[in-house]
Amino acid sequence: MRTIHHPALGVRTAGDGPATPGLAVVIDGGRIAALGPYETVLGRYGGDGGARVRAWDGVLEPGRYAADAAELLEGRYWPDPREAAEFGTGPLPAASVAMTDTRWGASARRGVQRLLARGVTAVAGPFARPQVAAAVRRAGLRARAAALAEGGAADFAVFPAKGADESLATVLAGRLVHRRA
Numbered sequence: 001m002r003t004i005h006h007p008a009l010g011v012r013t014a015g016d017g018p019a020t021p022g023l024a025v026v027i028d029g030g031r032i033a034a035l036g037p038y039e040t041v042l043g044r045y046g047g048d049g050g051a052r053v054r055a056w057d058g059v060l061e062p063g064r065y066a067a068d069a070a071e072l073l074e075g076r077y078w079p080d081p082r083e084a085a086e087f088g089t090g091p092l093p094a095a096s097v098a099m100t101d102t103r104w105g106a107s108a109r110r111g112v113q114r115l116l117a118r119g120v121t122a123v124a125g126p127f128a129r130p131q132v133a134a135a136v137r138r139a140g141l142r143a144r145a146a147a148l149a150e151g152g153a154a155d156f157a158v159f160p161a162k163g164a165d166e167s168l169a170t171v172l173a174g175r176l177v178h179r180r181a
Helices: 038-045 069-074 081-087 101-117 130-139
Strands: 002-007 023-028 031-037 052-056 059-062 064-066 120-123 156-159 169-172 175-179
Touching: 002 038, 002 059, 002 156, 023 038, 031 038, 069 101, 069 120, 069 130, 101 120, 101 130, 101 169, 101 175, 120 156, 120 169
Parallel strands: 002 052, 064 120
Antiparallel strands: 002 023, 023 031, 059 156, 156 169, 169 175
């Protein structure tokens, strides 16, 4: 199913470029089918074209690249919220926790969720721990981030403002993988 993403604050096609108001992005599968003025893409893909529209109160831009992903996922333990009394809520050095394979897998999944919440769509590896590599692979995180372009991968994030730490939404290969509540 096609989806038209219409951000109220515009689209930034490159991470450091300006946001252009009035643009929308059409996703078809895992690719960007169109990028252009909202009225134009709505006329072509909306209504009888069958695309649903997602309106966002923010700016849509390429996903972020986490060059420090290996350290964040293999050097840190991301505690379960139920462990807050024992470990707190933030990540800890993994060496300070008795890590088992099960704990590595759960920590990696929570760490990946935190990265997605920050608008990350691409990470640097390699990942030595199989549990971490599996969590990254299952999430669909890529090795490189790319600019937004027609025909390109539908990997992007929507932020409430430029420079915001947390995304409103993160999309990987056309799938909504994070949405702020």
